[in-house]
Amino acid sequence: xxxxxxxKIESIDGETAVCSVGGTTYTASxxxxxxxxxxxxxxxxxxxxxxxxxxxxxxxxxxxxxFDEFETFNEKLDQEEIKSGQRIV
Numbered sequence: 001x002x003x004x005x006x007x008k009i010e011s012i013d014g015e016t017a018v019c020s021v022g023g024t025t026y027t028a029s030x031x032x033x034x035x036x037x038x039x040x041x042x043x044x045x046x047x048x049x050x051x052x053x054x055x056x057x058x059x060x061x062x063x064x065x066x067f068d069e070f071e072t073f074n075e076k077l078d079q080e081e082i083k084s085g086q087r088i089v
Contacts, residue, residue, distance in 0.1 A: 003047070006055060010040060015030055016028065027049070029050045032050060038054065
C-alpha cells in the first residue's frame with residue numbers, strides 16, 4: 001500500500017513544483033499530470049517526490065484533518081502505554 005499526502009502547489013518551474021504540507025516544502029515532479037491544468041494554489045497528492053493527482057482544496061483539507069486525528073489518537077495510545085508500564089520502544 002502506498003501513502004500519498006495532500007500538498008499545496010506554491011510555485012511551478014517547468015516540470016517541477018514547490019509544494020507545501022504543514023509548513024514544510026517539497027520539490028515534486030509534475031510530469032505525470034497535465035501541467036497546463038496546474039497553478040499555484042492548487043492541491044495535489046504527493047508520493048515519493050511525484051504529484052500523482054490533482055485534488056480539490058476540500059478533499060485536501062479533509063484528508064489532512066484525518067491525518068491530524070490519527071496523530072492525536074496515536075499520542076493518546078502512547079500516553080496510555082506509558083501509564084500502564086507497557087510502553088514498547
